[in-house]
Amino acid sequence: MNILKNNKGVTLIELLVSLTILALLSTAVIGIMTSNTQVFRKNKTDIAIQTNAEEVYNKLSEDIMQARYIYVEGYLASAPLSVSTREVGAEPKDASGGTVTFTPIRLLKASDINLMQIATDFGSGDCDNYLETIVGSAVTDRPAVEQVQKSTMSDTQKDQFDSFYENVKNLEWYEARRYGEFVDYVKGSSTAPTGTGFTAFNSSSIKSITSGVNTYGNVYITKLVMEYSVPMDNSKVTDTSKIETYNYSNPQDPNDPASDLTANAPDYCIATYTFSANKMYVEYDYHAMDRLDTNLTDASYPENTLYSTLLNYVDDGTDKYSAVGAQFDAETDSFKLEMHFTDKKMNYTDTGMTKIRNSYVLHDAN
Numbered sequence: 317m318n319i320l321k322n323n324k325g326v327t328l329i330e331l332l333v334s335l336t337i338l339a340l341l342s343t344a345v346i347g348i349m350t351s352n353t354q355v356f357r358k359n360k361t362d363i364a365i366q367t368n369a370e371e372v373y374n375k376l377s378e379d380i381m382q383a384r385y386i387y388v389e390g391y392l393a394s395a396p397l398s399v400s401t402r403e404v405g406a407e408p409k410d411a412s413g414g415t416v417t418f419t420p421i422r423l424l425k426a427s428d429i430n431l432m433q434i435a436t437d438f439g440s441g442d443c444d445n446y447l448e449t450i451v452g453s454a455v456t457d458r459p460a461v462e463q464v465q466k467s468t469m470s471d472t473q474k475d476q477f478d479s480f481y482e483n484v485k486n487l488e489w490y491e492a493r494r495y496g497e498f499v500d501y502v503k504g505s506s507t508a509p510t511g512t513g514f515t516a517f518n519s520s521s522i523k524s525i526t527s528g529v530n531t532y533g534n535v536y537i538t539k540l541v542m543e544y545s546v547p548m549d550n551s552k553v554t555d556t557s558k559i560e561t562y563n564y565s566n567p568q569d570p571n572d573p574a575s576d577l578t579a580n581a582p583d584y585c586i587a588t589y590t591f592s593a594n595k596m597y598v599e600y601d602y603h604a605m606d607r608l609d610t611n612l613t614d615a616s617y618p619e620n621t622l623y624s625t626l627l628n629y630v631d632d633g634t635d636k637y638s639a640v641g642a643q644f645d646a647e648t649d650s651f652k653l654e655m656h657f658t659d660k661k662m663n664y665t666d667t668g669m670t671k672i673r674n675s676y677v678l679h680d681a682n
Contacts, residue, residue, distance in 0.1 A: 387539075392419045548582055593638060
């Protein structure tokens with residue numbers, strides 16, 4: 317007897333249900349994968365911008381801390397900027413939504429400004445050459461030269477002279493010349509709007525005190541120039557005539573000048589940071605160790621000095637101002653830096669107080 321088996325297979329309805337469930341599962345899996353990819357990309361962007369921001373901030377802070385001389389070029393803002401975290405190039409606004417305006421400013425120590433004036437009034441205007449005449453290697457009696465210089469000065473000019481002379485009268489001749497070269501470099505490298513005068517770091521527009529409360533001006537930097545000493549490495553020198561030397565007493569016979577010994581002086585470097593919209597450029601110019609210089613003759617200049625393209629900035633329709641803000645405290649030789657970075661709508665802000673290791677960099681000794 318044959319037994320008939322009832323095997324109808326899969327019905328159309330069951331097939332459609334199965335396909336629907338499969339489609340839903342596939343969509344869920346793809347959605348999870350897409351979401352994970354987006355999170356991964358976001359995390360990569362977050363990490364990249366944070367890494368770049370910290371690298372830029374740390375590099376800048378390190379150079380500032382070892383600086384002997386500093387010059388700042390930029391704009392004094394009418395109020396602190398409230399930098400947008402959602403867009404690049406927003407209008408400059410403060411925390412209340414009011415418009416922020418900018419005034420060009422050039423900052424130096426008061427004695428630097430006075431040196432420029434005296435070198436112009438009693439010399440050719442070249443600060444390096446003027447210092448050579450009053451404390452140079454050929455000057456054997458500095459107090460006598462000082463007296464001659466001041467003999468024809470007004471009381472105001474004597475005060476100006478004293479402000480920088482106090483800083484150089486006990487320096488080695490090569491150290492004094494380096495100071496003069498820095499001030500001359502500042503005069504020749506300015507990109508500030510024509511007619512922008514110099515303001516001292518200890519000006520009341522930069523820091524004022526009312527009833528014991530400190531109020532700081534907010535400067536947004538376009539250029540920061542620093543000079544600092546570095547150990548001499550002869551292997552990095554092309555022109556050995558640029559290696560400066562100085563004499564010091566022989567410990568075996570300290571009272572006999574004829575037995576003095578000679579040593580190489582440290583080299584020095586002028587570092588220039590330039591901020592333009594979203595970009596930061598860094599240049600290094602060594603006096604003797606020119607093999608460490610930024611290659612300024614490269615065909616790709618200035619892109620070969622480009623260090624970061626992640627700065628945020630504001631745009632008032634006329635200029636783009638990098639969101640690199642500073643508040644200076646000349647009395648303590650320190651200043652607060654606030655740098656805003658952005659990339660693909662990811663944002664990062666680095667803020668901190670930088671204390672300069674050398675004394676009397678932003679203010680003069682009383």
